[in-house]
Amino acid sequence: MTTKETDMNEEQHWIDDITSVSERIKSPQMPAHLLERIQAIPSTIRMKVDLVPKRTIWLVAASIAALIAVNIYVSNSSVTVESSSDSFGETYFSHLNQL
Amino acid sequence: MTEQEFIDCAKRDKDTAFSYLTTAYAQKIYGSCIQLLRNEEDAEDLVQEVFVSIYLSLDSFGGNSKLSTWIYAITHNKAKEFLRNKTRLKRQGTLTILDEHSEGLSSHTINFNHPGVQLEDKERAAVLFDAIDSLAENQSRAYRLAKIEGYSYTEISEIMELSVSSIESLLFRANKRLREILADFYQKSKS
Numbered sequence: 001m002t003t004k005e006t007d008m009n010e011e012q013h014w015i016d017d018i019t020s021v022s023e024r025i026k027s028p029q030m031p032a033h034l035l036e037r038i039q040a041i042p043s044t045i046r047m048k049v050d051l052v053p054k055r056t057i058w059l060v061a062a063s064i065a066a067l068i069a070v071n072i073y074v075s076n077s078s079v080t081v082e083s084s085s086d087s088f089g090e091t092y093f094s095h096l097n098q099l
Numbered sequence: 100m101t102e103q104e105f106i107d108c109a110k111r112d113k114d115t116a117f118s119y120l121t122t123a124y125a126q127k128i129y130g131s132c133i134q135l136l137r138n139e140e141d142a143e144d145l146v147q148e149v150f151v152s153i154y155l156s157l158d159s160f161g162g163n164s165k166l167s168t169w170i171y172a173i174t175h176n177k178a179k180e181f182l183r184n185k186t187r188l189k190r191q192g193t194l195t196i197l198d199e200h201s202e203g204l205s206s207h208t209i210n211f212n213h214p215g216v217q218l219e220d221k222e223r224a225a226v227l228f229d230a231i232d233s234l235a236e237n238q239s240r241a242y243r244l245a246k247i248e249g250y251s252y253t254e255i256s257e258i259m260e261l262s263v264s265s266i267e268s269l270l271f272r273a274n275k276r277l278r279e280i281l282a283d284f285y286q287k288s289k290s
Contacts, residue, residue, distance in 0.1 A: 015281045018230070021223045022246040026215040030129040034143050038121050038150045042114045045154060 102166055109157045117154050120170070125150075128174055134247045135178040137213045137228060141185070149177050164260065171258045175240070230280045238273035245270055 100108065100119055109116035128149055132142040152173050160169055216224045231239050231247075237259070244250045244258065245266075256263045 011282055011285050014285055015278055018223050018227050018281055019277065021216075021220050021227050024217060024220055025134075025213070025224065025247055027130040027249065028133055028139075028214040030126050030146075031143070034129070034146060035121070035125055037147060038125055039118070041147070041150050041154050042117055045151070 102162055105166060106160065106162050109160065113154070113157050116157060117150075120153060121150070124167075124170055128170065130248055131171070131174050132178065133213060133215060134243055135175070136181065137211050137225075139212050139214050141181065145174075145178060145181050148181070149174050152177060165257050167254070168258050168260055226281075226284075230277055230284070233280050234273055234276055238269060238276060241266055241269045242273040242277065 100123075105116060105119065108119070125146070129142065129146050132145045132149070133139070136142050136145060149170075153170065156173075160166070164172075211221065211225050211228075213221075213224065231242055234242060240259065241255060244255045245252070250258070252263050252266050255261075255266050259266065261269070
C-alpha cells in the first residue's frame with residue numbers, strides 16, 4: 001500500500017469516526033420543571049396583561065397624543081417663520097434691484 | 100386530535116389547544132432545541148420562548164400548513180434569533196471544545212453542553228455539528244432532522260414541505276458535502 005493510499009484510508013476512517021457520532025447521540029428527556037413552566041405560560045401571560053392597569057394605559061395614550069400635538073404645533077410654527085423670512089428676503093432684494 | 104379538530108379547538112378554547120400542544124410536542128421541541136443550540140440551559144430558555152410564541156400566535160394558525168411544519172418553523176426561527184442575539188452579546192465564558200483537527204473549521208464558537216452526547220464523544224460531536232452548520236441551510240436542516248433527531252423521511256417531508264424523493268436527494272447531497280467538508284478540514288489540520 002502506498003503512502004497516499006494509507007493517508008486516504010486514515011482520512012476516510014477519521015471521517016467515518018466523526019459521522020458515526022450521530023448514531024450515538026441520544027434525545028434527552030425534558031426536565032419536569034420545564035414542562036411545568038410551559039404549562040403555566042397561559043396563566044403567566046394573562047397575569048402580565050392584568051398587571052397593567054387601565055389608568056396607566058390611558059395615561060400613556062394621552063402622553064403620546066400630547067407629544068404628537070406639540071410636534072404638529074412646532075412644525076406649523078416653523079413653516080410660518082420660514083415663509084415670513086422668505087417674504088423679507090424678497091422685499092430686501094427687490095429694494096436692492098431698484099437701487 | 101386531527102388538524103381540523105385542533106383548529107376548531109384553538110378558536111373555541113385557546114388554553115385547551117395549548118395544553119394539547121404541550122402534551123404532544125413539548126418533548127419533540129425540546130429535542131430540536133437541544134440539537135440546534137447544543138446547550139441544555141439555552142435549550143430550556145428557547146423552549147419557553149417557542150411556547151410563548153406558539154400561545155400568542157395560536158389564533159393565526161389557519162391550517163395552511165401542517166401543525167408540525169408550523170411548530171418546527173417557529174422553533175427554527177426562534178433558534179436562529181436566539182443564536183444571533185447570543186453572538187451579538189458575546190457572552191463571557193464561551194467554551195470552544197474542538198480537537199486538534201477542528202482548528203479553523205468554523206468561527207462559530209458554541210458553549211457545547213449537549214446532554215445527549217457521551218463524554219468521550221463530545222469533541223467529535225463538536226466537530227460534526229460545526230461541519231453540519233457549514234452545509235447549505237436546507238441540507239443542514241434535513242441532515243439534522245434525519246441523522247440527529249431521528250425523524251423519518253415522511254416526517255421530514257411534512258416539516259420541510261418537500262416530497263420524500265426530494266428529501267432523499269437532499270440527504271444524499273448533504274452526506275456527500277459533509278464528507279467533503281470534513282475531508283477538507285482533515286487536510287488543513289494535517290498541513
